Amino acid sequence: MNEKQLVSQALSKTLDGVLEVEQIAAIIEKPKSSDLGDLAFPAFQLAKVLRKSPQAIATEIAEKIDSTGFEKVLAVGPYVNFFLDKNSTATQVIHDVIAKGKHYGDEQTGAGRNVPVDMSAPNIAKPFSIGHLRSTVIGDSIAKIYEKLGYNPVKINHLGDWGKQFGLLITAYKKYGDEATITANPIDELLKLYVQINAEAKENPAVDEEGREWFLKMEQGDEEALRIWKWFSDVSLIEFNRIYDKLDVTFDYFTGESFYSDKMDAIVEDLENKNLLHESKGALIVDLEKYNLNPALIKKTDGATLYITRDLATAVYRKKTFDFVKSLYVVGGEQTNHFKQLKAVLKEAGYDWSDDMVHIPFGMVTQGGKKFSTRKGHVVKLEMALDEAVDRAEKQIEEKNPNLANKVEVAKQVGVGAVKFYDLKTDRKNGYDFDLDEMVSFEGETGPYVQYAHARIQSILRKAEQKVNLEEVPVVVSDSEAWEIVKFLKEFPNTVKRAADNYEPSLIAKYAISLAQAFNKYYAHVRILEKNDELASRLALISATAVVLKESLRLLGVAAPENM
Known part of the structure; x- marks a missing residue:
């Protein structure tokens, strides 16, 4: 109770x-x-x-x-x-935490039902930039939170691998590209081509039209167009998977937009059979006036499809395949109107399950207050940022604990964890300015600060000579600092639920910071290893704290080193 x-x-x-x-x-x-x-x-x-x-x-x-x-x-x-009653409450909570371990706060609300999570979705042939970090880590964390509540999250990387931009890229390759140069350094060379062709297309409508024609060839199954596109896709995935390995993020499916290219005719036909398609200046639209939305453009005048056409096919496929209880789309806030149109078209078509589709928007990452833009070539590559964060973490570890046995591995956990934690502690709908100095700091509201609190507890427990079954120790609350920790531990299951309800990993991150702060305050005021009647009680308290700190970090996709 x-x-x-x-x-x-x-x-x-x-x-x-x-x-x-x-x-x-x-x-x-x-x-x-x-x-x-x-x-x-x-x-x-x-x-x-x-x-x-x-x-x-x-x-x-x-x-x-x-x-x-x-x-x-x-x-x-x-x-x-x-x-x-502080002692009985503390004893109950701490015994519960220690007995359940990482399963403390688990629920079976989800009853094993499927929740597809559309996340990450970088565009092939473009760098995996800092701008892609948010969708990746927010989606991964939400999946972990939903799994803790008994759902079966299905993580889908809906790669941006279809559309007119690939027609433009093929145009650029045919005009200026060199196969050997691209093979040697694929993403950088493809980015140069992409930036160059976009600048040209802006000035010259004929170049833009050539891009449209190549994309139409892709849609019509042209062998040369698809061969070049497939090559772009393959070299990009090699790069992306290396970065996902560094982030320790995995997916159940890599089914990008191209996967649905042969499933669009059925959805267009369905809309037509339901008398929802109308011609407008040669294009096909669905009128959404009753939803106070602009018409949804389903097919262009040249017959080419759009994002929404592919997303309609995607939504129908996912419902048939996964029979989802919820379908989550972790996509930037600038796509809000697109998802309103998507759901409205599905609703008009009689798919009431569209109510179970949830767009989870997030704010932008900027640098120096400026937005990243692949088209303009203003990009900070995520891999470079992760490597730099790891280097900085390694330097700090070298200064503070040069004899650490596994410092290379810990530096990776701290550096990568710092970048992920900094992103996730930010309220999802807000953006933030990318600042490695602040991210990797061992002080302040950062990932390393929380990791260090966990590692400090492990160090204390290793030094403790008293070996007792902590699940059976009566807990005595002798000070306000201990009671503050107990209250935080008691709140953890509710925090997990609120994070799930609001699709808000920042609630877990902020909770972890507060619990780490409460522990550090306790550590500063109490002689934990003093040998007296309450030693076992204090060890039980900090053991439970370590369990919950580690689980909080795990839900954010961040490691909890035993030593730092």
Whole structure:
């Protein structure tokens, strides 16, 4: 029984059926200050029923209530404030954490149901830049969070491998490209071609038209067009997979836009059969006026398809294949209107399951306040940034702990973890400015700070000579710092649920920072290894803290080194 249930049941008995347990639980609050207790019941709602002032009702409840399980119950104005029995609460929470280990906070809400997660989705033939980091790490973290709640996440890398930009790239290759040069350094050389051809197409409509023609050839199955496109795709995936290995991110499927190229005719035919397609200036559209949206352009005048055509085919395929309970799209906020149109077209076509599709937008990563742009050649390659972060972490480890046995591996965990954590601690809808100095710092609200707290606990536990079964140790809360940790540990399962409900890994990251800060405060005020009657209790407390810190980091895709 959790503390809210404990309070609700005690109040229900005292109120003698005036409010049901569920109604009481719904209005219980947390006081603004811990000095006012751990939970509070506002008596305002009972004033009309009992015909008394809320203050009088609160006083009566505090006098009558069975305070078993509580340190004390006080009336403070119109509130009944409950102070939990710290020792029994701490013992219950810490034993639960230690017994369950990494499974603390697990639930079976998802009942094994499928949740496709559309994530990462870099464009082939272009560098994997810092701009692709957010979708990759946010999607990976959300998948881990949903798995913890009993769902079956299906991670899909919906590669940008189809569309007019590839027609333009083929145009550039035919005009200026050299196979040997590209083979030696594929992504950099393809980027040069892409930047050059886009600049030309902007000035010369004939170049733009040539790009359209090559893409149309791709769609019509032209052998030469598809051969060149496939080569671009293959060399790009080799580069991408190396970066995914560094990030420790895996996928269940690499099914990009091209996978759905032979599935689009069926969706277009379906829209036509349902009388949803209308001609407009030679193109085919779906009218979305009733949704206050612009028409959805399904086919251009030359018969070429668009993102939305492919995304319609993708959505139908995923529903048929996975029978999803939710289908998540971790895609930048600039695509919000696109997803509104996508869902509206599916709704018009009678696919009510479109309500289960969720666009999870996020803010941009900038550098020096400026947006990255592949077209203009303003790109910071993610791999270079990761390597630089690892180098900086290695230098810091060399300064602080030069004799660390596995410092190369730890530097990788710290450097890469720092980049991922910094991204994930940012509220998803906000952007941030890329700053390696700040990311890799061992101080402040960073990944290394949390990792170091975990490593410090492991060091203390190794030094402890007392070997006891920590699941059976009665926990004694002798100071406010220990109680603060207990309250954080108790809150972890709820934090995981809120992160899932809001598709917001930053809630886990901020929680991890707060728990690490609470531990460091405890470490500064308490002699943990002092040999007295409470030593085992203190070891149990910090062991549980290490478990939850490690699991919090795991949900963010960040390693928790044992030594740093």
